[in-house]
Amino acid sequence: MTNAGTETRTFRMHVNLGPQHPSTHGVLHLELEMYGEYVLGIDPVLGYGHRMHEKMAETRPWQSFLANTPRIDYACSLPHSHCYASLLEQALEIEPPPRARSLRIVTSELNRIASHLLWVGAFLLDLGAFTPILYCFEDREQVVDILEHITGNRLTHAYMCVGGVSADADSAILQKTREFILRMHNRFQIYDRLVTNNIIFITRTRDIGIISPEMARAYGATGPVLRGSGVPGDIRKIAPYGGYEELKFETPVGAKSDCLDRYHVRMQEMRQSLNIIEQALDQMPDGPVQAKVPRKIAPPPGHYSFSVEGARGDVTYWAVSDGSEIPYRLKIRSACMANLSLLPELCKGMLLADLIATLGSLDLVIPEIDR
């Protein structure tokens, strides 16, 4: 920079993105190596939201850890609880009653819609579009209100419990859910006019951040990131759990593996989730919502694994029991961590603005990575 006058030159520089930068969605810290506007490499620094959930699991009874599970991924908390509760049910050989299974599906899918709506708004905000998040939050508010009525919480729903769910849903709120489905189908037309067909949005995301199916597989990327790359990988479809095997839905996939495809996949998934909720409501039987569960939960010695499809991909819990009331080891698989781990390879040679778009398209919840 010794050149005087109007002459400029490009040089290498080190840029810190985050941990408090809004486009890193929480507390992710990226150390960027830049050459002008181009990214040469990134080094993600994790751990700002680390709470040591896995150690907490080893210090408290099995059922007490259920209260931790919604706090791992706060944007889509019910699949985490669903996974942990199902793992214990599998270990103890408990079958939740049919009504509880339906309620689990309805609430999980509502949670998925809420999470995707939050993502659409935040993603567009990253790209510089302010208006869509106002629409998204208006719709998300409806979902959160329904979930609050059913589960008692707005964000960290303590709803799933071993052997079923903690509370039944009354017919009024189920009717309200049906009204929401109708409303939401109409709202997609607004999103299409506002976002999907918006030429600025398309230009910012088309052919940006192309993740090949091979790359997604090598890094263990799952969820909409994998499906955006054209691989129809969805645990609800491949290895159904908790009643998903009785429901009809499609697995939307992308064709070009870019940010725009990941947007399309999530928008289509919300429509599929509405279909799932409608079917689950139609088929919902009457009856109890909790199975008989022993007062002391102590799975027999051995190891247990359970996987569900969260809003961000493969959520797997793997537990080792020594036969006591306290887990010996609990491993929580975070989908976001695998999805983010491909970014250092993907970002090389990208423009900084495209990196922000790609980072946004991965739908990261940082506390889920850090656990």
Add this chain to the structure above:
Amino acid sequence: MSALPDALLQKLQAFDARIKELSPRQGSLLHVRVNVAALKQTASLLRDDGLYPVFMTAVHTDLQFALVYQFAASDRPLRVLLATTADRDGHAPSLTALFPGMQWHEREAHDMFGITFEGHPDLRPLILGDEYHDLHPLRKEPNRFKTLVQLRGDDPAITDGEAP
């Protein structure tokens, strides 16, 4: 179970593969226990079959670490739990050359347990801060160990428990 009798299973049979069902409807979880020397060879079989890495972690048992890798297929209900034992000093080969996605999982296991992965390009702390590089919080206290036999139940133990 219908997805099971495939070519991968036959190849794994050479490695003391044991099948444990996840749940009647959620497909199968193959439990494959290998010697640490055969770890890379087995993992490359899984990679060639198109499986993706789900997680990698360790379990601290009496004086040794059971290393557990889970892989899953995205086209059929099949998961593989590949288990081995790190040597007495906590060393194990790294699978990063086969699965670049293993990098962060192995870094996390290095944070939490202090396992050293031979051939890993970058073993800096990932989740914990730099000042906690020798804390290893998921190691068990000396009086809290359980042996592999105490953790096994009706199934085969997580690993064969022979540290090389």
